[in-house]
Amino acid sequence: MSTMARGTTAGSPASASAVPRSEAKAPLRIVASAPGAVSVAGVSHTYDVSGRVTKALDEIDLAIAPGRFVVIVGPSGCGKSSLLMMMTGLTKPTAGTIVCGGRPMTEPDPDVVGVVFQEASLYPWLTAQDNVEFPLSLRRVPKAERAARAREKLALVGLQGFEDRYPHELSGGMKQRVSIARGLVQNPSILMLDEPFAALDEQTRITMGDELLRIWAETGKTVVFVTHSLSEAAYLADEIVVMSARPGRIIDRIEVALPRPRTYEMMSTPHFAELRERIWRQIRHQVSEG
Amino acid sequence: MSLAMASSAARPALSPAAVRLLLGIAVLILWEALPRLGLVPQLFLPALSQTLAALVGSAAEYGAHLLHTLRAIGIAMLVACGLGIGLGLLIGSVAPLRRTLQPLASGLYAVPIVILYPLFTAWFGIGPQSKIVFASVYGMLPCLLGTMAGIQTIDRQYLTVARSMRASRWQVIGRVLLPAAMPTVLSAFRVGGALVIVGVVVAEMLTSSEGIGYLISRYRTLLDSPHVFAGILLVVLLVVLFGALVQQVERRTAHWRFSTRSGEAG
Numbered sequence: 001m002s003t004m005a006r007g008t009t010a011g012s013p014a015s016a017s018a019v020p021r022s023e024a025k026a027p028l029r030i031v032a033s034a035p036g037a038v039s040v041a042g043v044s045h046t047y048d049v050s051g052r053v054t055k056a057l058d059e060i061d062l063a064i065a066p067g068r069f070v071v072i073v074g075p076s077g078c079g080k081s082s083l084l085m086m087m088t089g090l091t092k093p094t095a096g097t098i099v100c101g102g103r104p105m106t107e108p109d110p111d112v113v114g115v116v117f118q119e120a121s122l123y124p125w126l127t128a129q130d131n132v133e134f135p136l137s138l139r140r141v142p143k144a145e146r147a148a149r150a151r152e153k154l155a156l157v158g159l160q161g162f163e164d165r166y167p168h169e170l171s172g173g174m175k176q177r178v179s180i181a182r183g184l185v186q187n188p189s190i191l192m193l194d195e196p197f198a199a200l201d202e203q204t205r206i207t208m209g210d211e212l213l214r215i216w217a218e219t220g221k222t223v224v225f226v227t228h229s230l231s232e233a234a235y236l237a238d239e240i241v242v243m244s245a246r247p248g249r250i251i252d253r254i255e256v257a258l259p260r261p262r263t264y265e266m267m268s269t270p271h272f273a274e275l276r277e278r279i280w281r282q283i284r285h286q287v288s289e290g
Numbered sequence: 291m292s293l294a295m296a297s298s299a300a301r302p303a304l305s306p307a308a309v310r311l312l313l314g315i316a317v318l319i320l321w322e323a324l325p326r327l328g329l330v331p332q333l334f335l336p337a338l339s340q341t342l343a344a345l346v347g348s349a350a351e352y353g354a355h356l357l358h359t360l361r362a363i364g365i366a367m368l369v370a371c372g373l374g375i376g377l378g379l380l381i382g383s384v385a386p387l388r389r390t391l392q393p394l395a396s397g398l399y400a401v402p403i404v405i406l407y408p409l410f411t412a413w414f415g416i417g418p419q420s421k422i423v424f425a426s427v428y429g430m431l432p433c434l435l436g437t438m439a440g441i442q443t444i445d446r447q448y449l450t451v452a453r454s455m456r457a458s459r460w461q462v463i464g465r466v467l468l469p470a471a472m473p474t475v476l477s478a479f480r481v482g483g484a485l486v487i488v489g490v491v492v493a494e495m496l497t498s499s500e501g502i503g504y505l506i507s508r509y510r511t512l513l514d515s516p517h518v519f520a521g522i523l524l525v526v527l528l529v530v531l532f533g534a535l536v537q538q539v540e541r542r543t544a545h546w547r548f549s550t551r552s553g554e555a556g
């Protein structure tokens with residue numbers, strides 16, 4: 001099922017985000033309006049659940065150039081999911097602005113940002129095909145067109161022949177493939193994923209990582225990917241964004257110098273070990289402080 | 291005999307369906323045998339054959355009254371389920387409404403509404419209206435409560451996903467909440483629908499001039515047991531048929547609920 005990672009020089013153009021941390025705020029406007037560009041400016045968020053106040057995010061600035069694969073890591077509860085929810089327009093930040101592909105994300109816009117969640121995100125009463133068609137059917141796209149588009153995306157994620165399966169008839173990895181197909185079906189230029197492979201076993205997880213890289217290379221989307229796994233972060237990313245413990249701030253941005261396509265063997269290179277260590281040092285520091 | 295016992299013990303136990311069938315046959319045999327052997331007075335329990343004879347002998351009368359009953363059941367079921375499920379969806383998906391109305395509805399459900407039936411006849415007369423209204427109210431409550439409960443147990447993630455795809459409020463209700471709540475709604479409908487049937491028949495027995503319930507009650511005053519049991523048999527058949535129908539619908543629309551969540555390794 002898994003086609004080998006095909007991408008050669010998957011679009012990672014010389015990027016605006018390679019700037020040092022201290023200057024990260026300044027050049028946002030340069031890329032903000034391009035399709036596929038993501039710009040997070042001065043975003044803070046405080047949850048207030050009937051008087052119980054939680055400061056989740058503190059002054060987040062993040063610019064992502066089109067076509068980049070950016071991975072966000074950080075200690076548990078630091079606000080990664082919250083940040084992603086805001087970048088997808090599902091939650092409004094208490095302060096700051098988020099612009100994706102030139103559009104302020106005040107509400108979800110699946111034409112701009114496709115979202116993939118960790119689990120339980122497919123509708124169990126719909127087949128794989130119908131799940132992928134679902135967003136199109138909400139917009140009343142004609143039946144024939146949406147069927148063709150959904151089939152095409154299912155083929156892209158390697159699921160030809162599984163169109164009529166229900167989610168409970170699919171493995172965990174296959175379900176996430178369907179989720180990815182659904183996230184892509186409206187051809188957004190940006191795909192955001194919140195720990196999409198966290199519930200999978202290690203083998204499936206590695207395969208799915210390769211699959212995502214292949215899809216990314218084939219489609220040239222901007223990808224924002226949240227994970228707990230240091231190896232996953234280093235293996236997938238152009239750039240790793242490290243967040244502090246709550247309230248989440250960006251404490252490091254690491255360019256990954258590993259060549260593409262990534263291979264399993266790279267995981268045993270010194271550079272890979274260095275990357276992992278650099279991330280881990282920061283996170284461990286955060287956790288022991290908190 | 292002992293051979294049969296041994297062989298059935300060697301094989302896995304009879305399937306539940308087979309056991310149910312055997313039980314049903316046993317009941318029918320007892321129904322025929324007990325009165326015939328004089329173990330039960332014929333007035334209390336006329337033999338099955340006598341009951342069937344009464345049913346066939348007065349087929350035209352039963353048929354005509356059955357039509358009245360079915361019509362009332364049909365209308366009441368539409369009202370009970372339509373209102374019950376519709377209101378359940380609405381109330382269940384609007385938190386303040388749910389907090390206010392749910393205790394009220396469950397409280398009302400605990401009240402035996404039959405005691406209100408005389409009021410219904412006073413308001414709506416003894417024609418079909420009163421029994422339809424009565425059965426509707428009677429059957430609506432479980433539909434309403436079941437749908438509300440179904441909506442509350444829905445995985446919140448389904449709603450987040452719908453929002454990420456920018457579904458409108460109505461799309462969320464119709465395309466996410468309703469299908470997700472379908473299994474619970476159907477089991478609620480199973481209970482509510484059965485109560486509708488009971489409600490109509492009981493209403494007919496109390497105050498009415500038509501319908502199966504009316505026939506049962508009239509033949510009882512005439513001490514004509516075979517005809518009474520013929521009526522009862524019809525009602526039982528109705529309930530059984532309804533149950534089978536709902537089960538079919540469940541198989542078709544809620545199959546995903548009854549299958550395991552884990553798939554093959556992949």
Ligand SMILES: Nc1ncnc2c1ncn2[C@@H]1O[C@H](COP(=O)(O)OP(=O)(O)OP(=O)(O)O)[C@@H](O)[C@H]1O
Pocket residue numbers: 047048049054056074075076077078079080081082083228246
């Ligand atoms: N809807 C909410 N209401 C109140 N508090 C919330 C809500 N969502 C998240 N929080 C709080 O905000 C903080 C950040 O949560 P968030 O889920 O974004 O973290 P995370 O980095 O994704 O964590 P994890 O790694 O465990 O997934 C946590 O302290 C959490 O308790």
Ligand SMILES: [Mg+2]
Pocket residue numbers: 080081082194
């Ligand atoms: Mg999270």
